[in-house]
Amino acid sequence: MRTILRKVFLVDLLQGMWVTFRTQHPKNIVTEQYPFERPKIAERYRGAPRLNVNPENGQTLCISCDLCALACPEALIVVGWERNPETKRKDLITFTFDTSRCMFCGLCEDACPVDALELTQDFELASYSREGAIFDRQILEEGIQPKKYVF
Amino acid sequence: MPDDPKPEGTPSPESAPSPEAAQAPVTPPVAAPVAAAKPPAAAAAKPPAPAAPKAPAVMASTAWESDLAEALSAEFGGDAPECLTYLGQPFLVAKPESIVPLIQHLQDAHDFDYLVDITAVHWPERAEPFDVIYVLYSFSRNERIRIKIRIAEGFKPLTATMVHPSADWLEREVYDMFGIEFDEHPNMRRILLPDEWETFPLRKENSILKMDQRWVQENLGIESGQ
Amino acid sequence: MAETFLDSTELVLNMGPQHPSTHGVLRVIVKLDGEKVLGTECVIGYLHRGVEKIAENRTYTMFAPYVDRIDYIAAVSNGLGYCLAVEKLLNVEAPARAQAIRVILTELNRIGSHLLWLGTHALDIGAITPLFYCMREREYTLDIFEKYCGARLTTHAFRIGGLQYETYEGFEKECLAFCDLFLPKVDEYEELLTGNRIWRKRLIDVGILNEADCKAFGVTGPMLRAAGCKWDIRKALPYCGYEKYDFEIPTRENGDTYDRYMVRMQEMRQSARIIRQAVEGLPAGPITAKVPKVIKPPVGEAYVSIEAPKGELGYYIVSDGTTQPYRCRVRPPSFVNLQALDKMARGSLVADLVAIIGTIDIVLGEVDR
Numbered sequence: 112m113r114t115i116l117r118k119v120f121l122v123d124l125l126q127g128m129w130v131t132f133r134t135q136h137p138k139n140i141v142t143e144q145y146p147f148e149r150p151k152i153a154e155r156y157r158g159a160p161r162l163n164v165n166p167e168n169g170q171t172l173c174i175s176c177d178l179c180a181l182a183c184p185e186a187l188i189v190v191g192w193e194r195n196p197e198t199k200r201k202d203l204i205t206f207t208f209d210t211s212r213c214m215f216c217g218l219c220e221d222a223c224p225v226d227a228l229e230l231t232q233d234f235e236l237a238s239y240s241r242e243g244a245i246f247d248r249q250i251l252e253e254g255i256q257p258k259k260y261v262f
Numbered sequence: 263m264p265d266d267p268k269p270e271g272t273p274s275p276e277s278a279p280s281p282e283a284a285q286a287p288v289t290p291p292v293a294a295p296v297a298a299a300k301p302p303a304a305a306a307a308k309p310p311a312p313a314a315p316k317a318p319a320v321m322a323s324t325a326w327e328s329d330l331a332e333a334l335s336a337e338f339g340g341d342a343p344e345c346l347t348y349l350g351q352p353f354l355v356a357k358p359e360s361i362v363p364l365i366q367h368l369q370d371a372h373d374f375d376y377l378v379d380i381t382a383v384h385w386p387e388r389a390e391p392f393d394v395i396y397v398l399y400s401f402s403r404n405e406r407i408r409i410k411i412r413i414a415e416g417f418k419p420l421t422a423t424m425v426h427p428s429a430d431w432l433e434r435e436v437y438d439m440f441g442i443e444f445d446e447h448p449n450m451r452r453i454l455l456p457d458e459w460e461t462f463p464l465r466k467e468n469s470i471l472k473m474d475q476r477w478v479q480e481n482l483g484i485e486s487g488q
Numbered sequence: 489m490a491e492t493f494l495d496s497t498e499l500v501l502n503m504g505p506q507h508p509s510t511h512g513v514l515r516v517i518v519k520l521d522g523e524k525v526l527g528t529e530c531v532i533g534y535l536h537r538g539v540e541k542i543a544e545n546r547t548y549t550m551f552a553p554y555v556d557r558i559d560y561i562a563a564v565s566n567g568l569g570y571c572l573a574v575e576k577l578l579n580v581e582a583p584a585r586a587q588a589i590r591v592i593l594t595e596l597n598r599i600g601s602h603l604l605w606l607g608t609h610a611l612d613i614g615a616i617t618p619l620f621y622c623m624r625e626r627e628y629t630l631d632i633f634e635k636y637c638g639a640r641l642t643t644h645a646f647r648i649g650g651l652q653y654e655t656y657e658g659f660e661k662e663c664l665a666f667c668d669l670f671l672p673k674v675d676e677y678e679e680l681l682t683g684n685r686i687w688r689k690r691l692i693d694v695g696i697l698n699e700a701d702c703k704a705f706g707v708t709g710p711m712l713r714a715a716g717c718k719w720d721i722r723k724a725l726p727y728c729g730y731e732k733y734d735f736e737i738p739t740r741e742n743g744d745t746y747d748r749y750m751v752r753m754q755e756m757r758q759s760a761r762i763i764r765q766a767v768e769g770l771p772a773g774p775i776t777a778k779v780p781k782v783i784k785p786p787v788g789e790a791y792v793s794i795e796a797p798k799g800e801l802g803y804y805i806v807s808d809g810t811t812q813p814y815r816c817r818v819r820p821p822s823f824v825n826l827q828a829l830d831k832m833a834r835g836s837l838v839a840d841l842v843a844i845i846g847t848i849d850i851v852l853g854e855v856d857r
């Protein structure tokens with residue numbers, strides 16, 4: 112008898128609808144309005160790569176040890192360096208990082224002995240061409256500058 | 263599908279996935295001490311499919327002493343599989359012809375009623391180049407064992423589908439990847455790769471970059487998948 | 489089929505690979521007599537990436553990020569299975585703290601995976617609302633992953649021998665807060681679905697797979713438990729210290745689609761229970777065992793499996809003593825479970841086929857690898 116009454120008065124459906132209804136209250140809205148509202152990115156986030164420079168003199172921290180390139184499963188980092196005859200140290204000449212193949216696993220970052228290479232919180236990595244996804248030393252040092260659109 | 267993880271070649275020097283190429287740029291001599299200092303990296307830079315060092319070093323397995331091993335030797339007499347264990351995981355080495363009767367017997371008499379997996383390993387230097395491995399589990403005994411058979415090129419082991427229907431796709435996958443055909447299998451076709459594909463990718467002679475050039479050109483209309 | 493005055497012939501229909509309810513790129517060739525399914529055949533491999541071949545060409549450490557991409561919904565479980573297998577080969581065990589954190593993260597991942605399953609499954613059946621709610625709760629688990637290891641889906645959270653990252657500040661609090669928040673939400677989903685007459689009509693007695701068939705087809709995970717077999721690797725062959733936690737294995741008897749739904753709902757509650765216990769008893773101590781920098785397991789082989797959200801996920805690794813695996817086989821639960829589709833779908837209606845595909849909880853990345 113009770114089940115029939117429940118059936119007739121659509122109790123099961125109304126119950127579900129009530130759940131839907133009470134979630135519509137504005138304080139329950141959790142959607143992020145992305146371009147207007149920037150998401151909070153965790154500190155450890157592995158996003159766009161950056162090659163750190165010494166803030167005092169603008170010199171790169173990278174010691175051209177090539178460890179990151181060898182740690183990378185995709186072998187997408189190329190470190191170009193030259194031996195400086197005066198200081199007997201290696202000078203970094205080029206550094207390319209192909210983000211189109213990168214899986215942001217963080218192994219390169221872990222391998223770097225001087226924390227020169229870092230995966231940062233920037234996540235807007237889209238580019239118009241495949242070539243645009245290959246970062247050279249300049250982009251890596253200055254960081255990506257996504258075009259800002261005004262809505 | 264390309265054997266290679268990268269979708270298409272990027273027009274840069276590093277598009278070649280081999281790390282040797284990646285070191286090419288402005289690197290003048292001096293590379294030797296650097297490489298020597300970093301064993302992990304040096305090892306990583308090895309070309310694909312490293313040859314097994316020397317004669318295949320052997321696995322330090324020991325004889326497996328258990329009720330099951332004894333029971334099997336009593337039941338099969340001279341044909342009994344060799345019972346070994348490594349890292350606490352027992353495995354049997356059986357004769358290729360007796361594999362299905364053995365699986366059947368393990369199911370009937372010892373309750374190994376769940377076929378977990380079938381896979382293979384290719385050892386090109388060996389006279390019998392393939393290991394086919396069956397993993398079995400018994401719910402009532404809560405025990406897992408592996409059975410291994412060594413087969414020669416061209417040998418067709420009998421299919422296990424009549425004992426465990428789950429062997430169907432697993433055997434097809436072994437065929438797809440290694441080219442080991444299973445006798446009397448109801449549907450011995452490729453499963454993951456396209457039917458017309460020609461190579462067997464998990465054989466050691468096929469490097470990671472190897473693909474069926476003809477198939478790619480005919481079906482995808484591109485010169486190469488890399 | 490009963491005779492009709494209409495001329496009826498069999499129809500072969502191609503479903504997928506781009507059908508929204510095939511959850512990826514599964515192609516099912518269905519043979520139909522009217523609305524009735526006479527047989528199905530799956531065509532898979534569209535997402536084949538040769539993961540096992542990649543493994544043979546990478547070092548043990550380097551391969552770890554790739555396993556996340558096998559089942560990208562439950563990347564943490566995949567990572568755990570791989571790390572455990574390599575640890576077995578090396579014969580080391582992760583320290584207690586690392587194990588507890590691994591348990592917390594994999595259980596969070598199980599909840600996330602089941603939530604995504606629930607949302608999409610309900611969407612297939614025709615209920616849109618649960619999808620939004622499930623995504624909302626799943627977001628909290630992803631946030632915890634992001635804060636813990638820096639990525640949301642393909643986490644690469646564990647390393648061979650332990651963990652790379654210590655927990656962040658507030659990790660425990662957030663996990664507990666999630667458990668508190670999550671349990672009432674499960675009730676909410678149940679309120680939406682469990683008693684709903686459409687939901688019940690669409691699921692009860694659809695796609696029955698009994699216990700014997702499950703075992704014959706090697707079906708594991710929630711599908712096996714829904715058929716009444718109380719088997720869970722976490723209890724049967726415990727790893728990562730699961731024997732320390734007090735939880736139940738939910739089972740049902742009928743093995744139909746509705747039972748699988750109920751089992752997964754219960755499992756989410758149990759996972760929350762495990763998380764709470766693990767967080768409360770989180771031991772202090774190191775997070776990595778002593779493993780050499782260059783991972784070079786001795787010659788040998790090992791098969792290690794874990795209870796992934798979808799069933800038994802096994803890794804069979806053969807080492808030849810070098811830094812690269814000689815062979816790395818992934819035993820994917822989805823691949824094996826999908827094999828039972830034909831058995832379940834025969835004799836049902838086309839609309840039920842969608843429900844049955846949904847209930848297997850497949851991820852095509854894992855089916856095809």
Ligand code: SF4
Pocket residue numbers: 182183184185186187188212213214215216217218219220
């Ligand atoms: S994040 Fe991973 S894939 Fe990307 S460059 Fe670093 S090591 Fe390579």
Ligand code: SF4
Pocket residue numbers: 172173174175176177178179180190222223224225226227228
């Ligand atoms: S590991 Fe660090 S220091 Fe070495 S080459 Fe890479 S970025 Fe430079």
